[in-house]
Amino acid sequence: MIRQHFIFLLILLNIVACSTQEQSLQTASEHISNQAITKFVQEIGSDKYLGRKPFGKGEELTLNFLQQQYEAIGLEPAIEGSFLQPVPLVKVMGAVQGAARVSSLKAEHGWSVFDDFVAFSRRLTPTIELNNSQMVFAGYGIVAPEYNWNDYEGLDVKGKTVVVLVNDPGLNSGRKDFFTGEAMTYYGRWSYKYEEAARQGADACLIIHEDKGAGYPWSVVVNSAAVAKVYPVVKNDYINRCKIEGWINAEAANQLFSSLDLDLNQLRNEAASGKFKGLNMDAEVNIQLHNNWEKDVSHNVLGLIKGTDLADEYLFYSAHWDHLGIGKPMNGDSIYNGAVDNGTSLAWMLEIAKAFKAMPVPPRRTVVFFSPTAEESGLNGSAYYADNPIFPINKTVACINNDLMLPFGKCRDVMITGYGQSDLDDLVKKQAEQQGRYILPDPNAHTGMYYRSDHFSFARVGIPALFARGNNDHWEHGQSYMSEKEQYWINHCYHKPDDEYEPWWDVSGVAADARLLFRVGWEIANMEAYPQWKAHSEFKAIREKQFK
Template identity: 40%
Template sequence: MPRFDAEAILERTKVLSADEFEGRAPGTQGEERTVKYLEEEFRKLGLQPGNTDGTYIQQVPLIGITATNTQPLTVKGGSKTQTFKWSDEVVAWTKHVADTASIKDSELIFAGYGVTAPEFNWDDFKDVDVKGKTLIVLVNDPQVPDPSDPSKLDPQLFNGNAMTYYGRWTYKFEEGARRGAAGILLVHETGPAGYPFSVVQGNLREKFDLVTPDKNMGRSAIEGWVTLDAARRMLQMGGQDFDALKKQALTREFRPVPLNLAASIAIRNTMRTLESRNVLAKVEGADPALRDEYVVYTAHWDHLGVGAPVNGDSIYNGALDNASGVATLLEIARAFTQVEPKPKRSILFLMVTAEEQGLLGSQHYAVSPVYPLTRTLANINVDGVNQWGRTKDITVIGMGASDLDDYLREAAAAQGRTLRPDPEAEKGFYYRSDHFNFAKQGVPALYTDTGEEFIGKPAEYSRQKRDEYTNNDYHSPSDQVKPDWDLSGAVEDAQLLFVVGYNVANAERFPEWKPGNEFRATREAMLKK
């Protein structure tokens, strides 16, 4: 196996997260510098251009929308009126490609978790028509207690502790739009959301979307979040108690609760269209009969750019998220240029844009692939690396999904390591990075995270470091390379992902989703065509 260099990963991470890169936001000078740097690195490493047009670029058409509040969220009921503070209590936007968006005297309805899941015999909406109304919705899946042990979640409903797609905030907005809701307001709770309200406030910066034929007019006019305290006050205005309603929402019998309140809010958009870029390069396979088939590695190059100052710093450098992942993929790419024998199939390295805006770069590739997904064996995604030292294990997000786990288990065993399921499955990480767009299209996808058992550290060390990062550095200007970073564990993880990709590229058959997986039918249908 080629040698992996922790120092090279660290130095590239430092470059990409330097202030000169201005937080790597799409459509900025930060993007220009990032794309130029990646093209230069791919050339230095000797990788071929990844696009069939002979370039390292796939254009990604985006619309950038910056919302400003022209009328605050105002809720009226009877003789009572309350106004909620923009940014402090409510964060809202519109995906409509239009100058303005608003709701006026829209009836407020508490819609529980806003979920319709036939496979779990669950429908929060029942026969209630919510067209033109504004929904107040809880985040995450219904947290239904296990009848045999109320201290745990029912494993038969919504995968127990592990978040399903129904728990993701993106799903809530999609389902509300399908039902014609004028507005959807999610109630922010740090535990179920997996991040503090300060992360939600990041949505007040410019938001991007892919350019769609209907200019996103099929979406609800207003999408947003309110703080828990704001939600409590709204419900109280409607004569309801938040805790009591939340408890009701944990049953199949729940029905939407009209609050006899009317909500109004107005937003003005500043818009721009831009071509952002995915950057891609390849190592061509050695077997002429198989080189038109691909293993695709992904990492997102973008971060949040320049934003609201925190402790005087306004550059959101994104060192861990995800300069470190890009740097690691470049090191894996270098290894593929040196390994002997060369892989039979081709290896594509895809650095995608606009992950932080909703996985848009990978979505664009997945629906408009340069190489057909029918000839794409697998996706291996890197989003953040282990900066805290070596571990005895490696975490698999969505463990048990596909044959890729078996490849990883074999590679880990050679290092004397084991696989571990996601210790924070409730946060829905499987739906929060770029591999998910490949999975949705049917391509088996592997996404790993830092292990839990740190060598020479106490048992609580992993949880302590995760919480430290989530609370202090996630989506904050303080996500910078720290003096105590130890990438020895990141190197071992990179070696594992290299071995998995290499072995898949040389395998006799395509990896498959495990029986019962939600994406298996999509893949089987794709490969039959």
């Protein structure tokens, strides 16, 4: 009888504890505020911050403001009394001199910069030239042993200009078992294609743009090329990279291939067939580029809430602080404010920090709120952290990241970019159901977004990483409404001066996602086990090596 009473008491205490924790989580979630999100984005997305380009006055103002926010919330500095991790970078200002000249036995083409092509160079050299550089078509420009794939097989590209297709062969194959079907692999990223061309000894790599494969229109390519590029500082000043990296507009590419009696659409199909062989294009290109550069130090921002008995283990939330700065004027405006990209996500992260601080007891694990620099120029700030971590990688249990959180209201879906990669999906699903929502794998996985934001820097070193937000199914107006709104924003605001706060914004969806991912993070920060990669994940083996 005594034993039965004891068991009953334990059950009762457990019920009371669960009820008390749920009440605490609910109360803490109420600290996440639409008004606070709006106020923050109005400030950080204003002209005052000069588009938040790394280096200079824009960075100084941004870092001061973010540190004030961290201090006001009560976060502790993560780095020996400081919130700032120095990140050595180089800013390269490149200017193409005149048109690019492309010549063959049958035709001459004068490519206008921005209209027909863009070109840039990482090499810290004042003048960079392609002089009658032979052009070679190399399919998708991919060498992927695990897929038994080599677009460069049998090609001599040393000292030549490689022309490649955007994305990877799975995109237009119609097969789910080929690469990863329409979901882009890392081999489809422009960054990989430039790296591989350099490894093959090419002098230049030009990617043929098309909207579906890239995931954005030509205007995004132009706007990104029109501002200074930011890269990590390296000892060899990038002499091992191609002289020229760039893009060709689809129309200009079609005209070139037609003049060579080549059908680009047919070649695209052949390149995805597995039977493709690269070819010399019987054309030569001339491009001249002038570079100026300056080496400087930018900064990541890290604050934390110290854990209790598992304080030497770490959960990260991340949202980058930078944007494109001041660039090519559009409709009289040259400040690229980045209110959505990434002001809304910064607000999301800081509201989650407020919720953690509102809990009556700290989490078991330490929670780090990480705002990296230079995401827009290639995840440089988060990559620097991953390669120079403040906290041990094998003690960092997970990263929850966000980017581009749209201000159109609440969504029924929780879209997971990179769905199926890790156990984190299952934790999100549980909390989504509590909000009456459902999980949606990214329907635009062909754009490769899992490789395009800061969670990827954590994933590539083995840390399970999540990128999740409501995005596709508006709570009141449905999917078609949200699809129309998202497409409008991508076409008219993404990487443009029009990415500004507007009075009509509805940030209730950002707040709902903050409440959901606060609860996900609270569970991760307190549970016994580490989240794990799924068996098929490309990152699983990296993680396993850390525990051998």
